[in-house]
Amino acid sequence: METNTSTNNNFIKNIVNEDLKTGKRKEIITRFPPEPNGYLHIGHAKAITLNFELADEFGGKTNLRFDDTNPVKEDIEYVDSIQEDISWLGFQWENLYFASDYFEEMYERAVLLIKKGKAFVCDLSADEIKEYRGNLTAPGKESPYRERSAIENLELFEKMKNGEFKDGEKVLRAKIDMSSPNINMRDPVIYRVVHTTHHNTGDKWCIYPMYDYAHPLEDAIEGITHSICTLEFEDHRPFYDWVVRECEMKSVPQQIEFARLNLTNTVMSKRFLKQLVDENHVDAWDDPRMPTISGLRRRGYTPESIRNFCREIGVAKSNSIVDFQMLEHFIREDLKMKAPRTMAVLKPLKVIITNYPEDKVEMLEVENNLDNLEMGNREITFSREIYIEQDDFMENPIPKYFRLFPGNEVRLKGAYFIKCNEVIKDDAGNILELHCTYDPETKSGSGFTGRKVKGTIHWVDAKNGVPAEFRLFHHLILEGKKEEGKTFLDYINPDSMEILQGFIEPSMKSSKPQDKFQFFRHGYFNVDTRYTTDEKLVFNRIVSLKSSFDTGKK
Numbered sequence: 001m002e003t004n005t006s007t008n009n010n011f012i013k014n015i016v017n018e019d020l021k022t023g024k025r026k027e028i029i030t031r032f033p034p035e036p037n038g039y040l041h042i043g044h045a046k047a048i049t050l051n052f053e054l055a056d057e058f059g060g061k062t063n064l065r066f067d068d069t070n071p072v073k074e075d076i077e078y079v080d081s082i083q084e085d086i087s088w089l090g091f092q093w094e095n096l097y098f099a100s101d102y103f104e105e106m107y108e109r110a111v112l113l114i115k116k117g118k119a120f121v122c123d124l125s126a127d128e129i130k131e132y133r134g135n136l137t138a139p140g141k142e143s144p145y146r147e148r149s150a151i152e153n154l155e156l157f158e159k160m161k162n163g164e165f166k167d168g169e170k171v172l173r174a175k176i177d178m179s180s181p182n183i184n185m186r187d188p189v190i191y192r193v194v195h196t197t198h199h200n201t202g203d204k205w206c207i208y209p210m211y212d213y214a215h216p217l218e219d220a221i222e223g224i225t226h227s228i229c230t231l232e233f234e235d236h237r238p239f240y241d242w243v244v245r246e247c248e249m250k251s252v253p254q255q256i257e258f259a260r261l262n263l264t265n266t267v268m269s270k271r272f273l274k275q276l277v278d279e280n281h282v283d284a285w286d287d288p289r290m291p292t293i294s295g296l297r298r299r300g301y302t303p304e305s306i307r308n309f310c311r312e313i314g315v316a317k318s319n320s321i322v323d324f325q326m327l328e329h330f331i332r333e334d335l336k337m338k339a340p341r342t343m344a345v346l347k348p349l350k351v352i353i354t355n356y357p358e359d360k361v362e363m364l365e366v367e368n369n370l371d372n373l374e375m376g377n378r379e380i381t382f383s384r385e386i387y388i389e390q391d392d393f394m395e396n397p398i399p400k401y402f403r404l405f406p407g408n409e410v411r412l413k414g415a416y417f418i419k420c421n422e423v424i425k426d427d428a429g430n431i432l433e434l435h436c437t438y439d440p441e442t443k444s445g446s447g448f449t450g451r452k453v454k455g456t457i458h459w460v461d462a463k464n465g466v467p468a469e470f471r472l473f474h475h476l477i478l479e480g481k482k483e484e485g486k487t488f489l490d491y492i493n494p495d496s497m498e499i500l501q502g503f504i505e506p507s508m509k510s511s512k513p514q515d516k517f518q519f520f521r522h523g524y525f526n527v528d529t530r531y532t533t534d535e536k537l538v539f540n541r542i543v544s545l546k547s548s549f550d551t552g553k554k
């Protein structure tokens, strides 16, 4: 499977290639333009990977531009987190811009439109504007304010700017065509009055440009050649081109749309993700169950795995839903060779090895990663008392159960064969511990061939093992047929997190946040950055070992 290169061809690449070949473009400049109204999610990672790698492949540049033209929902916390996430993904922007730095130029271009008779101040209310707009079958109706003179419009627009009107009292609209089959061309609003402090420009402005007017100007001002956006903007493209043309921008960007990424078992809009945080369905934006980049990072995903995923899903012209398992596939692939393979017991059951000397502690040498011997070996301790997994013992075994049960012998991974002789219970009948014996002849690596056992189980030495917490995650959103009138909140999985207290090998005692391991039989785990303390390590399960997913490529 080809996952490490960006050579997968896509239709956008073909356009860029052609533009360079025909001389339409001398260089390629792309941008990633997030609105700082939330943390980035995996869908943004797709757009980031696409924009940065596209420019990079053709020797071009990519700007990071905060599309901060809406003062109401934006916040500096988001500005910081977005930069952190892009850098962490491994991309470096050429320039960092704020769209709000272009407010002056946007204003001047609006004045130009007014002078050309291409924009007018309208007194209709928002509801009236909507009503006048018409719909797909009915043409719109012209505003009674449409024929105001340029002089009057200039005066009114100036007054809007000077704060002489209340929010919603007046807007500036482009003057195009109320009977256009494309509703976006029916005199769209381009400026509105909002008396709110802006995180970058403070109280300097009380009129703000609308997205559809601002975005093409931002692209043109920065000399963006290919402005890549998601499919829902396809119908906005005629207005995008209109703005660039009528505002007489020197540089002419080309808007190209691609399908946004949708994933199963989650929600992907910042608005919904914010709701999950605000209503305490999750801890924070970086909760390991969140599809945010910071959540995936805290969960234990690597930048490589996310980039590879984004490349593999490719760029298409029609929307589809990608299975979450595809993302999981890429983190397994990435960690397979990198993560040390160690043992952790998540639901402990004590085992006393009755024929093992009381005070003896033995050092056993085991490989760190059998698939990558370059990772070397480590030592683990073995002594009279160990923990095994509760699930690895059955008092009354079901057919084909090859793990531990009374009278049965199993191999302890990297150590000895043990045989269960006695089950110790409390008065209520709960199992307290097992009494086993070991066979010294069967030491792992000794070449013992005397007899075979069918089951191998993992364990942690009770004397030197280290207590740890394990957090197992399940999908945040339950898939299934969505009923009418219900929202995603009705499909939140109430059991999306399971917290367990168990033990890890002593070799992991000094692990640091973000260290990653493959726990024998349990999957890949990451040391949590928020809840880990000097006293206690907390592990997030990134993904289990098994996958039923097949990418269909070899």
Ligand code: ATP
Pocket: 032, 033, 034, 035, 036, 042, 043, 044, 046, 047, 228, 229, 230, 259, 260, 261, 262, 268, 269, 270, 271
């Ligand atoms: P959200 O609904 O999550 O707020 P958005 O599109 O409003 O998403 P922006 O901050 O405006 O978020 O997005 C920045 C860029 O990321 C845009 O160019 C947008 O097209 C792209 N993007 C956002 N979501 C996705 C997605 N799911 N898949 C691909 N690209 C996306």
Ligand code: MG
Pocket: 035
């Ligand atoms: Mg948005």
